[in-house]
Amino acid sequence: MSGGMTMVDRRAGLLQALRTVLSALIGVRHRRMHDEDSAGLRPIQVIVAGVVVVAVFVMAIIAFVQLVAIK
Amino acid sequence: MEATHVHGAGHAHGDDHSHHPKGIMRWITTTNHKDIGTMYLWFSFAMFMVGGAMALIIRAELFQPGLQYVEPEFFNQMITLHGLIMVFGAIMPAFVGFANWMIPMMIGAPDMAFARMNNWSFWLLPPAGILLTASMFVPGGAAGTGWTLYPPLSIQMGIGMDMAIFAVHILGMSSIMGSINIVTTILNLRAPGMTLMRMPMFCWTWLITGYLLIAVMPVLAGAVTMILTDRHFGTSFFSAAGGGDPVLFQHIFWFFGHPEVYIIALPAFGVVSHVIPAFARKPLFGYTSMVYAIASIALISFIVWAHHMYVVGMPVAGQLYFMYATILIAVPTGVKVFNWVATMWRGSMTFETPMLFALGFLFLFTIGGFTGLVLSNTAVDVQLQDTYYVVAHFHYVMVAGALFSAFAAVYYWLPKWTGHMYDETLGKWHFWLSLISFNIAFFPQHFLGLAGMPRRIPDYALQFTDFNQVSTFGAFGFGLSQLLFLYVVLKTIRGGEKAAAKPWEGATGLEWTLPSPAPYHTFEEPPVLSEAKGHA
Numbered sequence: 304m305s306g307g308m309t310m311v312d313r314r315a316g317l318l319q320a321l322r323t324v325l326s327a328l329i330g331v332r333h334r335r336m337h338d339e340d341s342a343g344l345r346p347i348q349v350i351v352a353g354v355v356v357v358a359v360f361v362m363a364i365i366a367f368v369q370l371v372a373i374k
Numbered sequence: 375m376e377a378t379h380v381h382g383a384g385h386a387h388g389d390d391h392s393h394h395p396k397g398i399m400r401w402i403t404t405t406n407h408k409d410i411g412t413m414y415l416w417f418s419f420a421m422f423m424v425g426g427a428m429a430l431i432i433r434a435e436l437f438q439p440g441l442q443y444v445e446p447e448f449f450n451q452m453i454t455l456h457g458l459i460m461v462f463g464a465i466m467p468a469f470v471g472f473a474n475w476m477i478p479m480m481i482g483a484p485d486m487a488f489a490r491m492n493n494w495s496f497w498l499l500p501p502a503g504i505l506l507t508a509s510m511f512v513p514g515g516a517a518g519t520g521w522t523l524y525p526p527l528s529i530q531m532g533i534g535m536d537m538a539i540f541a542v543h544i545l546g547m548s549s550i551m552g553s554i555n556i557v558t559t560i561l562n563l564r565a566p567g568m569t570l571m572r573m574p575m576f577c578w579t580w581l582i583t584g585y586l587l588i589a590v591m592p593v594l595a596g597a598v599t600m601i602l603t604d605r606h607f608g609t610s611f612f613s614a615a616g617g618g619d620p621v622l623f624q625h626i627f628w629f630f631g632h633p634e635v636y637i638i639a640l641p642a643f644g645v646v647s648h649v650i651p652a653f654a655r656k657p658l659f660g661y662t663s664m665v666y667a668i669a670s671i672a673l674i675s676f677i678v679w680a681h682h683m684y685v686v687g688m689p690v691a692g693q694l695y696f697m698y699a700t701i702l703i704a705v706p707t708g709v710k711v712f713n714w715v716a717t718m719w720r721g722s723m724t725f726e727t728p729m730l731f732a733l734g735f736l737f738l739f740t741i742g743g744f745t746g747l748v749l750s751n752t753a754v755d756v757q758l759q760d761t762y763y764v765v766a767h768f769h770y771v772m773v774a775g776a777l778f779s780a781f782a783a784v785y786y787w788l789p790k791w792t793g794h795m796y797d798e799t800l801g802k803w804h805f806w807l808s809l810i811s812f813n814i815a816f817f818p819q820h821f822l823g824l825a826g827m828p829r830r831i832p833d834y835a836l837q838f839t840d841f842n843q844v845s846t847f848g849a850f851g852f853g854l855s856q857l858l859f860l861y862v863v864l865k866t867i868r869g870g871e872k873a874a875a876k877p878w879e880g881a882t883g884l885e886w887t888l889p890s891p892a893p894y895h896t897f898e899e900p901p902v903l904s905e906a907k908g909h910a
Contacts, residue, residue, distance in 0.1 A: 327666035328706070346570075357673050361699070368694040 320344055320352035328356070394894075402497070405489035406894060407474045410496050412791075414471030415784075417499055419860070421463030424507060426853050428456040433815075433849040435832050436842050449832035450518030451534070455506060457521025458538065461638070462545045463503050465772065468780045469641040470495075470552050473580050476787065477556060479885040479892060480574045482565025482901040487558035491551050498548040505541040509534035520830055522627055523597075525612035525620045529604050536605070539598045546591040553584035553591075560584075565884070567903040571665070574883050575658060578665050579644030582672045586633045586640075589676075594630040597623060621686055628679035636675045638772065640668060642739075642779035643710060646732045648883070649782045650714050653729035654721030655880035660713040667706040667713075674703045684755045693752040700750035704743070711740055726878075727801030731782035734809050735775060742770025745820070760830070763823025769816045781808070781859070788866055789873035793891030796866040804862060807855035814848025 323344060394400055401413060431452050435443050444452070474492065478485055486492045509516040514532025517523065523542075528535055560581045564573065573581075600611040601623070610616020612623045651658045658664065681700045684693055714736055723729070745767040749755050758764060781804075788796050818841040823829075827838045834842065876886035884903075888896050 328670050353669070353673060357677065361677055364695055364698050364702075365691075367698065368691050372691045372694060 317348070317352065320348040321356065323349055324352045324356045327353075328360075403493070405485070405493050407478050407486045407489070407492065408791075408892065408894065410486075410492050411471045411473075411475030413496050414467045414474055414499075417496070417503070418464050418468035418471060421459050421467070421503055422856070424503075425456050425459035425464055426856065428452045428459070430850060430853050432456065433846040436834070437846040438843075439834050439836055439839055441832060444832070446832050447515060447518060450520075450830065451510060451516040453830050454517045454520055454523075454538070455510070458517075458541070459503070459506055460772070461521065461634070462542070463499070463506070465638050465776050465780070466545075466549065467499060469580075469583075469638070469776075470549075470556075472576075472641065472645070472780075472783050472787070473552075473556050475791065476885060477559060477577055477580060478563070479790075479888060479896055480577055480883055481560065481563060481568055482884050482897045482903070483559060483563035484895065484898050486555050487563055488551075488555045492555055495548045495551040495555065498544050498551075502541040502544040502548070505537045505544070509537035509541075512537065522624075522631070523601065524627075525601060525604065525623050528601050529613060536602065539602050542598050543595055546595045549587050550591050553587035556580050557584040557588070565897070565900040565903055571662070572903075575647035575661070575664060576641070576644035579640040579647075579668055582668050583637050583640045586637050586672055586675070590630040590633045590637070593626060594634075597626040597630065600626075621683075624683050624686060625680065628682045629676075631682065632679040633672075633675045635771070636671055638776045640672070642735070642776045643668065645779045645783040645786070646714060646735055648881075649728045649732040649786050650717050650736075652786070652878045652881040653726060653732070654718045654723050656717055656721040657882075658713065659716035659719075660709075663709055664713050667709040670706040671703065674699065674706070678703060681750055681752075681755070684752050685759050697750060697752045701747065704747055707743055711736065711743075722880075726785075727796070727798060727805055728782045728786035728878075730802065730805040731778045731785065734805065735778040735782065738770055738774030738778065738809075738812070742767060742775055745770065758823055760828055761823035762819040762827045762829055765829050766816050766819035766823060769819075773816070774812060778808070781805075784863065786878070787885075788863065789877040790885060790888070790890050790892055792867050792870075793873055794866050794870035795873050795877060796862055796870065800858065800862045800865075804855060804858045807858065808852060811848045811851030811855055815845050815852050816848070818842075818844045818848075 394406075395403060401409065404410060404413075431444060432449065435441070435449055474486065477483075506516070512533050514534055516534040517528065517531055517538040519527045519531065519535070523535075523538070560573070560577050570578075600609070603609040604611055604613055604618070610618040612618050612620045614620065647658055647664060678696060678700045680688065680692065680696045684696070688696075725733075745763070749758060749764065749767055785796060785801055788794075822838055822841050822845075825838065827834055827842075873890040875889050877890065878886075884897075884901055885892075887901065
């Protein structure tokens with residue numbers, strides 16, 4: 304499944320993976336940025352970033368709930 | 375295209391199986407993805423008819439207040455079996471059937487990755503279907519708990535409940551094997567040069583659906599197994615008397631049940647993402663954001679399950695959490711609807727039957743999505759839970775969403791499967807009859823729910839009569855319209871205008887490079903991809 308990934312010499316960082324996942328949650332982004340990401344990112348980076356973002360997302364909602372539910 | 379020699383040779387087993395058995399043994403022993411896809415689709419249609427007949431019994435009983443035709447116990451069994459059969463027997467196998475037929479042809483693979491397991495995945499289904507339908511005839515009748523199988527009722531039922539549990543186990547095994555097969559096929563058997571981001575959208579939706587199925591089917595199996603041991607082996611997982619908790623079941627069930635909604639919806643999204651570009655003669659708008667949106671929907675689907683259980687007893691903080699998370703899932707779903715509309719924007723559109731069903735899907739699924747947003751609001755849901763508003767909501771999602779998309783898929787790919795064009799006039803009749811009767815059947819149920827009519831009850835107060843009668847008329851009209859669908863399909867199989875390899879002007883993808891009907895074995899050698907053929 305790593306077709307096309309091995310020829311990449313530039314390894315993208317965690318920040319770029321997070322950026323990809325965050326824009327995925329909103330669902331809109333420039334094609335140029337997408338092309339950059341798909342050239343530099345490995346699937347495992349995106350999956351790990353996705354799980355991290357969902358965990359943070361859940362905690363953010365819980366924090367917000369705590370904020371509004373305080374009597 | 376330049377990489378043909380890299381991993382093409384490893385997968386293209388060009389074995390010639392032209393000596394395959396004839397008659398019934400062909401179907402029992404087949405490992406051909408097209409044969410198995412066909413069997414999935416016919417099984418699904420048979421179950422659709424059985425589940426539909428049950429729906430009509432339900433609607434006939436609800437034509438008038440009071441009890442007319444069936445006993446309340448039998449009514450509950452109809453409610454339960456209709457739900458289980460339609461979800462597990464009709465809709466899910468239909469989309470696995472499409473996957474079997476189309477995914478290998480879309481990605482340029484000779485067959486599914488595990489051809490023999492594919493046969494076993496299918497042949498598990500008929501025993502499960504028989505178990506479910508036969509459970510009506512055992513002492514105590516079928517499970518009468520509703521398709522959610524909530525305890526304590528599911529712990530008290532007769533042997534019909536055990537048959538339902540066993541059927542769910544078998545169906546779950548079939549689904550898990552089917553999805554392992556699909557995921558492996560997509561990840562390993564793509565033609566050289568077809569990177570993941572050039573893959574047709576239907577394959578993307580099934581890749582993600584496959585992971586969802588592998589994640590949640592064991593959860594459901596665990597839940598029903600715990601019911602089984604509570605029933606027969608002295609455990610008390612869900613029995614308060616023994617220290618257990620019936621609400622635990624609801625949490626486990628809906629941890630499966632909510633992703634299950636997307637398991638059904640995502641492949642439907644995939645089909646529509648092929649049909650709309652083909653008949654708008656424009657590439658899919660925002661392919662990348664569509665892939666992202668599908669992945670996001672899949673992730674978020676795991677963190678919203680308790681919105682099905684707002685009134686069961688939950689702290690306010692819990693209700694708020696699930697409400698916020700649920701409302702947020704509207705964002706990626708909205709992106710998808712936006713993309714489909716933008717695909718059509720200034721397109722050169724024609725309205726053949728597949729396009730009509732895709733547009734019907736888009737319009738009605740959006741209504742179902744909006745009523746879902748209404749129900750996601752805890753304060754509103756406390757009023758509307760267990761009313762016909764919920765019934766209307768999920769039928770807009772499941773019937774106008776998944777089923778209409780399945781019809782679009784059948785009409786879209788039927789020329790490829792049979793080599794004949796279907797009767798366009800009759801296809802359009804099928805669409806309009808379905809669209810109108812569907813809305814007559816289900817739109818009034820919103821009003822019934824808002825007025826407070828509870829679901830799963832065979833009797834109702836007098837003031838609900840008019841809308842129930844309208845709904846029953848619509849339901850019978852919808853049911854009868856599907857016989858027309860059967861006729862159109864049979865007519866197309868038996869003959870008709872010869873279909874071209876690519877009968878739809880705007881269609882793209884590898885499947886249309888094959889002749890119609892598709893030969894028994896295709897892509898024994900991996901195809902050479904041009905720049906234009908990668909995307910759907």
